[in-house]
Amino acid sequence: MRHWTGRQWLTAAAGTAAALVVLGVPAVLIPNGLFTREIDPTWWSYPVWAATSVLSGLLLATYVRTGPRDRAPADAPGPGRTGLGGTVLSWFAIGCPVCNKLVLSALGTSGALTWFAPLQPVLAAVGPVLLAAALRSRLRAQRACRVGAPA
Template identity: 70%
Template structure:
């Protein structure tokens, strides 16, 4: 990341801001009039929200720099999975329609709510693994310089 230019850092900042909104609005970590929350966020919801957003922004920035031709590079599925797990982790357990349909209100509180910290940890780990894989792929395949080799003065 120390070799990143303005483009990568701007992408990381924009990706972080977008992820903060995408995760924070429906989880009502950003107060808004569109979504409501029945149960107050846990003490760890805000740090997980910020960490997942920063990691997602950094991961997005790795896609502004090419990886080996014909490859989307490593990390794509893990990044998406990490973001989804973080979203489930920071959301209200009884406001999530999927959880309510599967477990009911009492099941959401008895079974899903205690799992949320583990979902948060798994989401952050997946985002870190995806970011590490993308950074390694980018470092192992540096960009060719346009001044060298492309004008064929051999």
């Protein structure tokens, strides 16, 4: 990341800010009038939210073209899926267990509290790890496939 351009750092900052809003508003970690939360957030929801947002912004910045000949490798779909999976797991982890319509429709209210709520800390641990793995993979690919300036 030492060799990143200003454009990449700007993208990372904008991506982080966007992730903070996109994840924080529905999870009501950012108080708002659009969504309500029946169960207060856990103490670890805020650090997971912050870590997920920063890692998502940094991962997004790895997809920014830095020059006319710079392209993402065509055979590297893994990091994108891993990053998306990490973000989705983190979103499920920080959200209210009984406010999530997908969880409620699958498990019901008692199932959400009995089965899903105890699973949220595991999701909170796995989500950022997947994002970090995707970021590491993308950064390694950038370092290995560095495109030099035309002579």
